[in-house]
Amino acid sequence: MNSSRSVSFQAICQPLTDHHGITTLPLKYADIYPSAPLLNSDAMERQSAAGLMSVRYFQAAPDRMPEEVFEEHHVLLNLQTEEHRVQNWRDGKLRDFIFRKDEVIVTPAGVRSGWQWHGPSDVIVITLDPAKVERFAQAELGMLLDPQQFKDLPQFSDADLCAAGVILRDALASDDMSSAVMFEAMSRVLLVKMLQKFGKRRVEDVELSARFTSKHYQRVLTYVQGHLDQTITVDQLAAEAGMSPSHFARVFKETLGSTPMQYVMAYRIEQGMKMMENEQRPLGDIALACGFSDQAHFTRSFKQVVGMTPRAYRASHSA
Missing domain, CATH: 2.60.120.280 (Regulatory protein AraC)
Incomplete structure (x- = not known):
């Protein structure tokens, strides 16, 4: 965390x-x-x-x-x-x-x-x-x-x-x-x-445009879930929250402790972990479903976040 x-x-x-x-x-x-x-x-x-x-x-x-x-x-x-x-x-x-x-x-x-x-x-x-x-x-x-x-x-x-x-x-x-x-x-x-x-x-602020609230978060999360296999940008997320990109990026990090793109990456990795529970599903297919350009990109990002490759993670949990 x-x-x-x-x-x-x-x-x-x-x-x-x-x-x-x-x-x-x-x-x-x-x-x-x-x-x-x-x-x-x-x-x-x-x-x-x-x-x-x-x-x-x-x-x-x-x-x-x-x-x-x-x-x-x-x-x-x-x-x-x-x-x-x-x-x-x-x-x-x-x-x-x-x-x-x-x-x-x-x-x-x-x-x-x-x-x-x-x-x-x-x-x-x-x-x-x-x-x-x-x-x-x-x-x-x-x-x-x-x-x-x-x-x-x-x-x-x-x-x-x-x-x-x-x-x-x-x-x-x-x-x-x-x-x-x-x-x-x-x-x-x-x-x-x-x-x-x-x-x-968390208590919602009266001035919704000034803070990032649960309502904003739910809209952003819904967008990420619906576009997981696609490229997602800060501008797109800011538009979902009804904020300018710079203001959105600032209040998002103040509230959740990570930048919007760090959050999206962590969410992609988390969903990849869930998909790997199906041991028959190819890693390349999981990579594309989670929005990575290919399996190599998925492997690099996964190892950076989790500390091991997707293949090693799947093997350890299968065992």
Whole structure:
């Protein structure tokens, strides 16, 4: 991720000082689990299926997790039919509540959070990398997210979200090809549901001509998607956004952290990666479909962005 676009996440991951004056860094949520998960998507053989999120399933005895700051968003789906008492510290404030079946807790990255549960737990824990969420929201939904991305939602009921989590859990239980496909599909469905219901969109400026908003971005993205196999210029994208090329290029980079042409190149490469999942499709055909003049041009650009050739990338993911 480029440096400008990552500013908000760099802020999240800056060293923090606790009440003892000790400097700490954000952790991954899995770093301090008190017990091992029964199921863990990170152990899937086909890692492409676990690209959007990590899903872990726990049935644990009463225990606690200390207060820490995490670099990931984490979502807790409660499957336990028996109500039980839970204490949750969030940025120093204690919530002491009864946790009921199908209730969900969303803790955004950067929030200091700690837990103690006083009864047996039966939960699915989903962790999300903010950078991956940002890319998914932009490329798949045409959404520009607020730096926080998710609303801080300590407790709410959502049976549909929990049901989607159960499908993911069941796909993990039998790690075969069909289950990996199911996990891939349902992880996308679940993330779309979460972003549509709980995602924080960037606040639109009243003066639309002065800033680059989600509406501008959606028009630009639609144009890129519809002309992927063709030459795309800054002038064309600026016209879609209703701006002069120079103003468009400036506000685009301020908002997304890359130049319009860097964005188009990254999008072409990303679509090429998806097309390579069809192992029978020739690389030359993929190159043309993604707007490269030939396979050699595709290979040079792909290696510059990804760090390996398309052939090596396909071989590593096939393996």
